[in-house]
Amino acid sequence: MNVVQKVINWSRLKSPWVLHFNTGACNACDIEIIAALTPRYDLERFGVLLKATPRHADILLCSGPVTRQIEDRLVRIYEQMAEPKFVVAVGTCSCSGGVFNGCYNIKGGINAVIPVSAYIPGCPASPKAIMDGVVKLLQSLEQKEGK
Amino acid sequence: MHNPSEEFKIPIGPQHPALKEPESFSVALRGEKILGVDIRLGYNHRGIEKACEERTYIQDMYLIERVCGICSHSHSTCFIQAVEEIAGLAVPRRALYIRTLVAELERIHSHLLWLGVAGHEIGFDTLLMYTWRDREIVMDILAELTGNRVNYGINTIGGVRRDISSIQIQETLKAMDLLEERTKYYIELGLEETTIIKRLSGVGVLSYEDSLHFDAVGPTARASGVKRDVRKDDPYASYGEISFDVITDTGADVYARTIVRLKELMESYKIVRQCLKNLPDGPITVRAPRKIPAGEALSRYEAPRGEDVHYVKSNGTDKPERVKVRAPTLANVQAVKHMLKDRFLADMPIVIAAIDPCFSCTDRLVSLKDDDKKADVMTWQALHDYSIKWHSQRGVDFGKLNKKLQERLSK
Ligand code: SF4
Numbered sequence: 255m256n257v258v259q260k261v262i263n264w265s266r267l268k269s270p271w272v273l274h275f276n277t278g279a280c281n282a283c284d285i286e287i288i289a290a291l292t293p294r295y296d297l298e299r300f301g302v303l304l305k306a307t308p309r310h311a312d313i314l315l316c317s318g319p320v321t322r323q324i325e326d327r328l329v330r331i332y333e334q335m336a337e338p339k340f341v342v343a344v345g346t347c348s349c350s351g352g353v354f355n356g357c358y359n360i361k362g363g364i365n366a367v368i369p370v371s372a373y374i375p376g377c378p379a380s381p382k383a384i385m386d387g388v389v390k391l392l393q394s395l396e397q398k399e400g401k
Numbered sequence: 402m403h404n405p406s407e408e409f410k411i412p413i414g415p416q417h418p419a420l421k422e423p424e425s426f427s428v429a430l431r432g433e434k435i436l437g438v439d440i441r442l443g444y445n446h447r448g449i450e451k452a453c454e455e456r457t458y459i460q461d462m463y464l465i466e467r468v469c470g471i472c473s474h475s476h477s478t479c480f481i482q483a484v485e486e487i488a489g490l491a492v493p494r495r496a497l498y499i500r501t502l503v504a505e506l507e508r509i510h511s512h513l514l515w516l517g518v519a520g521h522e523i524g525f526d527t528l529l530m531y532t533w534r535d536r537e538i539v540m541d542i543l544a545e546l547t548g549n550r551v552n553y554g555i556n557t558i559g560g561v562r563r564d565i566s567s568i569q570i571q572e573t574l575k576a577m578d579l580l581e582e583r584t585k586y587y588i589e590l591g592l593e594e595t596t597i598i599k600r601l602s603g604v605g606v607l608s609y610e611d612s613l614h615f616d617a618v619g620p621t622a623r624a625s626g627v628k629r630d631v632r633k634d635d636p637y638a639s640y641g642e643i644s645f646d647v648i649t650d651t652g653a654d655v656y657a658r659t660i661v662r663l664k665e666l667m668e669s670y671k672i673v674r675q676c677l678k679n680l681p682d683g684p685i686t687v688r689a690p691r692k693i694p695a696g697e698a699l700s701r702y703e704a705p706r707g708e709d710v711h712y713v714k715s716n717g718t719d720k721p722e723r724v725k726v727r728a729p730t731l732a733n734v735q736a737v738k739h740m741l742k743d744r745f746l747a748d749m750p751i752v753i754a755a756i757d758p759c760f761s762c763t764d765r766l767v768s769l770k771d772d773d774k775k776a777d778v779m780t781w782q783a784l785h786d787y788s789i790k791w792h793s794q795r796g797v798d799f800g801k802l803n804k805k806l807q808e809r810l811s812k
Contacts (some may be wrong), residue, residue: 259661278444279470280469280473283470283472285514289536289540291774292534294533294534306416306417306418308416319447319698323443326806329810331416333809354449356452357447357449358452378551378552389742
């Protein structure tokens, strides 16, 4: 690995910018994601910053099961993100469909539509769990980069 | 170049920095001025009403709670009140007091959350950080009392699932003192800070008459001077035994809505204190039958965003025959269109935020009849084709984009 690559990897791990996308959640997971970014939990100390557009984001934080109407949008947003990109499913229903399993307008969890790198269960996933999930994802990337 | 005297349409959403939930607005503009707004819902529609019919009452309770994660207790209580009415259950007073207590704690968390979001929408992020920090105090109390931060699951048919200990009462009272002090600071901020006053007054005006005409509910209506509050008009739980004021304002703009919510916070602290002081002794549940006798009931509830209505029809089995939810945002969203007309585009985020919208509650499904095949319901594919045709008639070609997408997906 040359020096430039090393610097790029280092900066990538130190500033994982996230995009939050609600794919049909009940809102609880969304407010917990925001809560994780506010002073009590302060995800920003890991360099995590909430971005407004998919083109700036490294991590897509998805909450909620995938509804039929949002499905195409989700794929589009995923396609718009620059490589390397990671998807984190926040909440039980984005992991597997959760309580909404069997509803007629539900496709299932996020992984029914796009590949997912990390799953954070909980209904809703508490801010602590969200932090834990994001940090674990970063750690696993660090190990991979190190090799 | 675009001619500023011409009408111009911009789409906002479903993924947009100003929106926290997937909904989509199509805004017709002339220059900076909004000519009209088309609201498109349905991105968040999960089909909960239908799913309720396939689950038992106990399962439904938890499902209904997840209609909306911010007013989860509102929905579950509203649903359960209807079920209890059909079953003819007399809920113990202690349980009713605990329900009221959690309801008010929920209002506190919801209003503080709103204040932060409103701050964020006008570019006052410090306020967001402040209020969300303070909101954690009430979240801790909710987690302590119910076991979960959101989606509390404290209700059960015939009462509540958890009792309150005297230590918890002390803790809650302490937290209320702290929050009251903070809220006083926010009220002072709201009344004196020129940037807030200038940014919010005169924006998103909804007159008293319009508010009645569009049937606005909750703080949106109360800020237009409509004294409408289910807690007073049709007391449920233990609100009949508690003294509090219905806050109204005559400003009719976003600023008035802010002030109404802030003052409602103070009322909520009052109610929480009364609940804790007068908490009656006794059991917290009565035994409920698994099968609910046939009947129907309509239940009303004042959620933080306004009146929530649930209708339940039972048929003597352990599953309901029909459940209908009318969430407050559905009542308020009509007024948004009116508030935005002839306003500036820059006002849009805060005007939408000012009704405290919750689209996960509101999302509906529109059933369309297929004219060609005379079928009752359109198939998914037919609906898809129809929408492509509809857009292409209006000059947007989704066919090509769609093909690209399909190719990518099949790879
Ligand atoms: S996991 Fe639970 S809390 Fe989170 S969005 Fe889904 S239903 Fe709501």
